[in-house]
Amino acid sequence: MTEATQNKRLRAARSELLEEAEIGTVRNETLIQQRRQQICDAAVELFLEKGFAATTIRDICARSKVNQASIYDYVANKNDILRRVLNQLWFREDVPTLPEILLDRELPLEDAIARYFRESWRLKRKASLLAYRTIPHLPPEDRRAMRLREIAVMKDLADQLQGRLGLEDEDKRLEIVANVLVFLSAFAPMRDWLNRDIPDETLVRTLAAGATAMIRASVEGPMPGPAAEPAPEVATGPDTARHA
Amino acid sequence: MTEATQNKRLRAARSELLEEAEIGTVRNETLIQQRRQQICDAAVELFLEKGFAATTIRDICARSKVNQASIYDYVANKNDILRRVLNQLWFREDVPTLPEILLDRELPLEDAIARYFRESWRLKRKASLLAYRTIPHLPPEDRRAMRLREIAVMKDLADQLQGRLGLEDEDKRLEIVANVLVFLSAFAPMRDWLNRDIPDETLVRTLAAGATAMIRASVEGPMPGPAAEPAPEVATGPDTARHA
DNA sequence: CGGCCATCCTGACAAATGTCCGGTTTGAAC
DNA sequence: GTTCAAACCGGACATTTGTCAGGATGGCCG
Structure with missing residues (x-):
C-alpha cells in the first residue's frame, strides 16, 4: 500500500447525512x-x-x-x-465500502470483493432493502443526498479498479462495473427469498469469483458503442426521470 | 437446436397469473x-x-x-x-426470458445474454421497478405466485447453463449465477438514476461480456463451503422471513 | 409534606381515504 | 317521441390517518 494511495481522500468520505x-x-x-x-x-x-x-x-x-x-x-x-x-x-460508517477495502493493496481483488459482500450482507441487509424501497417517499433533497453518496462511492471504486488493473486511461466501462458491484452488494438482501438453502459463504465466494471475472472481462476488447437499437419503450425512472 | 432441447417444456411457461x-x-x-x-x-x-x-x-x-x-x-x-x-x-409473455432465448443453441452465450438484457430493459423497465417495490403490498398468495414464477425461471436457466457449459452434475453455484442474471435484468431500471451518460448499448455489451465471464468463472475450482464466519446480524427478509 | 417541573398520555381534531348508494344522463330501438 | 336498460357520477358513509393541546403523573428538592 503506497503512501500516495493510502492517503488518497475518498470522495465518499465527504458525503453528508440527511438533515434531522x-x-x-x-x-x-x-x-x-x-x-x-x-x-x-x-x-x-x-x-x-x-x-x-x-x-x-x-x-x-x-x-x-x-x-x-x-x-x-x-x-x-x-x-x-x-x-x-x-x-x-444506510450511512453507517462501521461497514466498509469497497473502495475503502481496496485501499489495502496487499489484499487480492477477489478477497476484497468477498469481504465487501460478506460485510454488506451481514450488516447492511436492512439498509439495502430500506433504501431501495423508500427512495420514492423521500423529498427531492434527501434523494439527492443519497444519490450523491452513491455516485461518490462509484467514482472512488472506478478509480481504485483502474489502479488495480493497471489501466492508464479512464474507461467508462469501469463505472458500469463499479455500479454493478454496488448493486450486487444489495443482491442477497433483495433476493433472499430465493436460494435459501445455499450457505451464505458459498454465496459470497461464488459471487466474488464471478464478480472478479466480470471486472477483468469488462475492460477487455474494444469499447462497445451504441448500435442501431430503437429507443426504450418507457421513460419512467425510479425516482428521477431519466429522460426528463 | 436439437429436437430434444427445443421441445423441452420450460417450467416457467406453466406459471400462473395473479387472480383477477x-x-x-x-x-x-x-x-x-x-x-x-x-x-x-x-x-x-x-x-x-x-x-x-x-x-x-x-x-x-x-x-x-x-x-x-x-x-x-x-x-x-x-x-x-x-x-x-x-x-x-411482470407476467407479460412477449418479452423472452433468458432460458427461452437459450433454447437456440446456435446463439452464443454472450449474445443471448446481451439480447436478454436489451429486451428486458427496453420492455420491462416499469415491471422490474414495480415488482421490486410493490411486493410488500401484495397478499401472501400473490407473493407466492410471483416467487414461484421466479424460481421456475431460475431453475430453467440453471438447466440451460448446465447444458451450455457441458457439465454433468448439478452445481448449486449455477443456481446462484442464474439468480444473479435475473437480478441483473433489473439492474438498469433499478439504478438508472446513475450512469446516465452511458449509452444503453454500451451498457448491454459491457454487462453481457461481464456476465458471461462471471458464469464461466463461477463453476471453476472447488465448490466453496461455509467458513467460520459469524452469523448475520439481522434476520429480516424482504417479505418472507428468511429464518422464520 | 408540599411545590415544581420534566415527562407522559387521554382524548380529540381536521383532513384524507376506500368504498359505494342512489339518482341522472345517454342513446339505441321501436 | 317514448321507453328502458346501460353507463355515469354527485355526494356521502365510516374509518383511518397525522398531529397535537392540555391535563395527569411522578419524582426530586426543600
Whole structure:
C-alpha cells in the first residue's frame, strides 16, 4: 500500500447525512437518545414489513411502546423518522465500502470483493432493502443526498479498479462495473427469498469469483458503442426521470 | 437446436397469473377492456411516481379520467388494480426470458445474454421497478405466485447453463449465477438514476461480456463451503422471513 | 409534606381515504 | 317521441390517518 494511495481522500468520505429535525420540549439528552432508538428500531421493522407509506404512527408507537402524543417530543414527524433510520443504517460508517477495502493493496481483488459482500450482507441487509424501497417517499433533497453518496462511492471504486488493473486511461466501462458491484452488494438482501438453502459463504465466494471475472472481462476488447437499437419503450425512472 | 432441447417444456411457461376479480354491473366487454386499460395505465405511472400505498384511488381516477364511483364497475378494489397491472407488466409473455432465448443453441452465450438484457430493459423497465417495490403490498398468495414464477425461471436457466457449459452434475453455484442474471435484468431500471451518460448499448455489451465471464468463472475450482464466519446480524427478509 | 417541573398520555381534531348508494344522463330501438 | 336498460357520477358513509393541546403523573428538592 503506497503512501500516495493510502492517503488518497475518498470522495465518499465527504458525503453528508440527511438533515434531522430539532425538537424542543424534552431536556434529558440520554432519554432523547434512548426513546429515539426505540422509535427507530420499531420503525425499521415495520417499514420492512409493510412499507413506509403503509406503516402508521400508531403502529410505530405500539411496537416501540412510546405514546402517540409523546412521539412528537422525540421526532418531528413521520418523515423525520425515515431520515433518522436511513442515517443510522444506510450511512453507517462501521461497514466498509469497497473502495475503502481496496485501499489495502496487499489484499487480492477477489478477497476484497468477498469481504465487501460478506460485510454488506451481514450488516447492511436492512439498509439495502430500506433504501431501495423508500427512495420514492423521500423529498427531492434527501434523494439527492443519497444519490450523491452513491455516485461518490462509484467514482472512488472506478478509480481504485483502474489502479488495480493497471489501466492508464479512464474507461467508462469501469463505472458500469463499479455500479454493478454496488448493486450486487444489495443482491442477497433483495433476493433472499430465493436460494435459501445455499450457505451464505458459498454465496459470497461464488459471487466474488464471478464478480472478479466480470471486472477483468469488462475492460477487455474494444469499447462497445451504441448500435442501431430503437429507443426504450418507457421513460419512467425510479425516482428521477431519466429522460426528463 | 436439437429436437430434444427445443421441445423441452420450460417450467416457467406453466406459471400462473395473479387472480383477477370478477365484476358484475357493466356488460359491454370491449368497454370494460378499454376502461381497465385507462385505469391500469394511470395506475402504473402513479405507482412508480409515488408508490402503491401513497397513491390514492382519487389520483388514479383523476389521471385515468374515470369517475371515482365508476371505477368500481371496472376493478374490484385498489389491490385488484395492482394485480392487473402486475399481470400485464411482470407476467407479460412477449418479452423472452433468458432460458427461452437459450433454447437456440446456435446463439452464443454472450449474445443471448446481451439480447436478454436489451429486451428486458427496453420492455420491462416499469415491471422490474414495480415488482421490486410493490411486493410488500401484495397478499401472501400473490407473493407466492410471483416467487414461484421466479424460481421456475431460475431453475430453467440453471438447466440451460448446465447444458451450455457441458457439465454433468448439478452445481448449486449455477443456481446462484442464474439468480444473479435475473437480478441483473433489473439492474438498469433499478439504478438508472446513475450512469446516465452511458449509452444503453454500451451498457448491454459491457454487462453481457461481464456476465458471461462471471458464469464461466463461477463453476471453476472447488465448490466453496461455509467458513467460520459469524452469523448475520439481522434476520429480516424482504417479505418472507428468511429464518422464520 | 408540599411545590415544581420534566415527562407522559387521554382524548380529540381536521383532513384524507376506500368504498359505494342512489339518482341522472345517454342513446339505441321501436 | 317514448321507453328502458346501460353507463355515469354527485355526494356521502365510516374509518383511518397525522398531529397535537392540555391535563395527569411522578419524582426530586426543600
